[in-house]
Amino acid sequence: MIIFDQTHNTFTLNTKNTSYQMKVTEFGHLLHLYYGEKITDRDVSYLIPNVIRSHESNPSEVGANRVYSLCAYPQEFSSNDAGDYRISSIEVVNTDGSYAFVGKYRSHKIYKGKYRLSTLPTLFAADNEDVETLEIELQDEVTGVSVTLYYGVFAEKDVITRAVKLTNGDKGELRLQKIMSASVDFMTDDFDILHFFGHHYYERRPERQHLNHGVFEIGSTRGSSGHFHNPFAVLCAPEATETNGDAYGFLLMYSGNFELSAEVDGYSQTRVALGINHKQFEFKLAVGESFEAPEAVLTYSKDGFSTLSHNFHNIFRNNACDSKFVNSERPVILNSWEPFRFTFDEEKLLKTAELGKRLGADLFVLDDGWFGQGDFARDHEKAGLGDWTEDPKKLPNGLKGLADKLHAMGLKFGLWFEPEMVNERSNLYKAHPDWCLKVPDRAPSRSRHQLCLDLSRPDVCEYLISAINAVLDQGIIDYVKWDYNRYVCDVYSTYYPQDRQGEIYHRYILGLYRILDGIVKTHPDILFEGCSGGGGRFDGAMLCYHPQIWCSDNTDAQSRLTVQYGTSFAYPVSTMGAHVSACPNKKTKRVFSWETRAAVAMHGTFGYELDPAKMTDEELDACFKQTEIYRKNQRLIFGGDYYRLSAPNDGDIFSAWEFVSKDKSNALVFAVTEDISILDKNYYVHIKGLDPDRNYKVNGDLTLSGKALDKIGLLIPHTVPPFSTFVFELTAE
Ligand code: GLA
Numbered sequence: 001m002i003i004f005d006q007t008h009n010t011f012t013l014n015t016k017n018t019s020y021q022m023k024v025t026e027f028g029h030l031l032h033l034y035y036g037e038k039i040t041d042r043d044v045s046y047l048i049p050n051v052i053r054s055h056e057s058n059p060s061e062v063g064a065n066r067v068y069s070l071c072a073y074p075q076e077f078s079s080n081d082a083g084d085y086r087i088s089s090i091e092v093v094n095t096d097g098s099y100a101f102v103g104k105y106r107s108h109k110i111y112k113g114k115y116r117l118s119t120l121p122t123l124f125a126a127d128n129e130d131v132e133t134l135e136i137e138l139q140d141e142v143t144g145v146s147v148t149l150y151y152g153v154f155a156e157k158d159v160i161t162r163a164v165k166l167t168n169g170d171k172g173e174l175r176l177q178k179i180m181s182a183s184v185d186f187m188t189d190d191f192d193i194l195h196f197f198g199h200h201y202y203e204r205r206p207e208r209q210h211l212n213h214g215v216f217e218i219g220s221t222r223g224s225s226g227h228f229h230n231p232f233a234v235l236c237a238p239e240a241t242e243t244n245g246d247a248y249g250f251l252l253m254y255s256g257n258f259e260l261s262a263e264v265d266g267y268s269q270t271r272v273a274l275g276i277n278h279k280q281f282e283f284k285l286a287v288g289e290s291f292e293a294p295e296a297v298l299t300y301s302k303d304g305f306s307t308l309s310h311n312f313h314n315i316f317r318n319n320a321c322d323s324k325f326v327n328s329e330r331p332v333i334l335n336s337w338e339p340f341r342f343t344f345d346e347e348k349l350l351k352t353a354e355l356g357k358r359l360g361a362d363l364f365v366l367d368d369g370w371f372g373q374g375d376f377a378r379d380h381e382k383a384g385l386g387d388w389t390e391d392p393k394k395l396p397n398g399l400k401g402l403a404d405k406l407h408a409m410g411l412k413f414g415l416w417f418e419p420e421m422v423n424e425r426s427n428l429y430k431a432h433p434d435w436c437l438k439v440p441d442r443a444p445s446r447s448r449h450q451l452c453l454d455l456s457r458p459d460v461c462e463y464l465i466s467a468i469n470a471v472l473d474q475g476i477i478d479y480v481k482w483d484y485n486r487y488v489c490d491v492y493s494t495y496y497p498q499d500r501q502g503e504i505y506h507r508y509i510l511g512l513y514r515i516l517d518g519i520v521k522t523h524p525d526i527l528f529e530g531c532s533g534g535g536g537r538f539d540g541a542m543l544c545y546h547p548q549i550w551c552s553d554n555t556d557a558q559s560r561l562t563v564q565y566g567t568s569f570a571y572p573v574s575t576m577g578a579h580v581s582a583c584p585n586k587k588t589k590r591v592f593s594w595e596t597r598a599a600v601a602m603h604g605t606f607g608y609e610l611d612p613a614k615m616t617d618e619e620l621d622a623c624f625k626q627t628e629i630y631r632k633n634q635r636l637i638f639g640g641d642y643y644r645l646s647a648p649n650d651g652d653i654f655s656a657w658e659f660v661s662k663d664k665s666n667a668l669v670f671a672v673t674e675d676i677s678i679l680d681k682n683y684y685v686h687i688k689g690l691d692p693d694r695n696y697k698v699n700g701d702l703t704l705s706g707k708a709l710d711k712i713g714l715l716i717p718h719t720v721p722p723f724s725t726f727v728f729e730l731t732a733e
Contacts, residue, residue: 144169223488
């Protein structure tokens with residue numbers, strides 16, 4: 001899996017279908033030689049041309065050799081202020097005020113199993129899974145500062161992870177201003193980049209563009225991974241499609257500020273780098289102190305985006321979160337937010353929950369509004385956040401009274417929290433006004449009337465762990481929705497001296513992981529769902545804690561088709577919170593059939609977000625049947641290979657997607673049309689991933705070969721009203 005070739009001084013990491021190669025030069029620089037389809041060659045350094053790049057610097061130790069240039073050669077972890085002018089992997093201010101860092105090979109280790117980081121969540125090797133780690137130590141010969149590059153090789157899953165730990169030498173204090181988790185060089189250009197942008201209600205919309213000369217960059221400086229860009233992108237051949245062409249996935253396991261950039265230089269060589277965003281980032285390290293950069297997850301597919309997504313799905317389904325819920329059946333949820341907002345009492349909740357059983361719900365979630373008392377009661381957005389005890393006005397019998405009654409009805413009980421936030425109108429703020437992020441002498445900005453607690457402070461983290469655990473330790477809660485409804489600004493902590501304020505953005509995220517460890521990991525019987533104003537913190541690191549994350553506050557079926565489509569490029573359907581909501585939709589005012597809403601919500605952890613008291617008996621019965629369809633197929637939906645069969649909003653006239661069991665004996669296909677009645681045209685949906693040589697029964701009726709289902713496809717009649725839904729169940733004979 002990991003080969004160190006002593007003759008050529010190369011490291012080759014092999015997965016089932018891919019190879020990744022590096023070489024230590026005679027001067028100790030670590031070059032990146034190759035990432036792509038599997039090769040057996042032990043040294044492909046011939047790809048570096050033997051040409052003089054005029055004007056480029058040549059390190060002094062190479063003597064008269066004018067070819068050897070750090071800027072022309074492909075680097076594994078690029079240096080700083082030493083003649084590589086492309087995106088650097090590192091920026092430091094050394095004790096003497098200089099900015100130079102040149103990492104040279106010192107040692108390496110290869111071992112079975114997967115490395116872990118001590119401060120940040122990482123992917124892990126599943127039981128009995130064959131995973132290997134390579135650690136390479138590079139050191140700057142002058143300052144003694146070293147970086148350990150970590151590589152985790154998940155051979156069967158075609159995934160390679162990377163992470164970096166920097167350790168200061170013995171020269172004195174070091175100021176770390178930038179460190180990338182991974183950077184990959186290509187000797188060529190001609191790539192497209194596919195990235196996922198958006199905003200609240202409009203998350204992870206794919207956008208593809210050609211990489212031209214210069215730097216392309218996405219990122220977040222909002223304190224969270226954010227709605228605006230996901231910490232994930234695909235570098236691909238311009239001709240790459242769902243089923244063909246080179247595609248490289250780069251994903252950062254981090255929930256805070258990130259940057260992901262791609263540079264095509266004047267020699268038409270390409271570098272992709274990703275890591276913590278370097279805005280307002282400066283970490284001081286004393287002699288011998290270390291800093292860990294978050295993990296990056298890389299995968300390559302020669303067969304386009306479907307395989308690339310399968311690789312990410314397989315790893316996130318098995319190697320991110322150790323919750324027992326990850327691979328078990330998830331409850332069908334009925335959530336109180338869209339129907340009731342802040343206005344409810346125990347009676348109303350119980351009536352709703354009772355009717356929820358007629359929808360097939362297993363778990364009732366009491367969303368926002370259950371906490372705070374008196375003047376600080378959470379009857380609106382302006383009060384209560386931080387006071388995590390129930391409001392006796394709404395819940396006279398307490399959370400326990402409500403929970404007991406729900407449990408007696410045979411329902412599970414879920415509760416909403418927003419641990420990281422505080423309203424000024426709360427007891428918590430009154431007691432600890434200094435516990436929120438706030439720049440001295442400036443009043444902090446509010447967002448949704450709330451302030452961010454200063455999670456860089458250990459005392460705030462410990463308080464939150466005990467306050468939330470006090471509710472959870474009652475043993476009456478089965479599910480928690482962990483929300484986060486603003487972006488961070490006013491980033492200053494009075495807990496730290498003024499020369500450490502550049503650490504606060506990152507220390508906030510370390511604090512977040514600390515409280516997640518202290519709350520989530522200590523409650524293995526509770527199902528946790530992440531959330532951030534919908535899908536504003538949908539990232540790989542959050543998936544280490546939450547088996548599922550609410551995808552978007554936009555529950556309009558048509559909008560969700562695109563949100564879920566974009567999300568699926570990296571994240572499995574089993575992680576996407578998706579609910580059927582009432583129509584006209586609260587946000588868009590659009591109306592869709594129950595069938596269409598259910599089909600779209602089956603592209604995720606199915607549930608409801610409506611008031612069943614407003615539904616007719618027929619509607620309740622119809623929804624119950626949809627819930628049953630979901631329940632019957634949940635294993636296939638969560639565990640099968642997922643295929644995008646269309647590109648919604650990209651000219652395709654219907655949205656179609658598919659789940660195929662790993663043994664290819666079953667498949668479930670959904671198609672939702674747009675307004676296609678106007679064109680008198682034939683539409684076919686081509687079914688992927690089947691065994692071409694087997695015959696499949698379609699909805700227990702027609703029999704077709706896997707090949708015909710792919711090449712000819714299934715007919716979608718155009719004489720149907722807009723947003724009609726088709727479901728095809730395929731069973732191999
Ligand atoms: C966020 C969430 C919603 C809901 C509200 C409650 O917007 O995304 O689902 O929980 O907060 O305030």
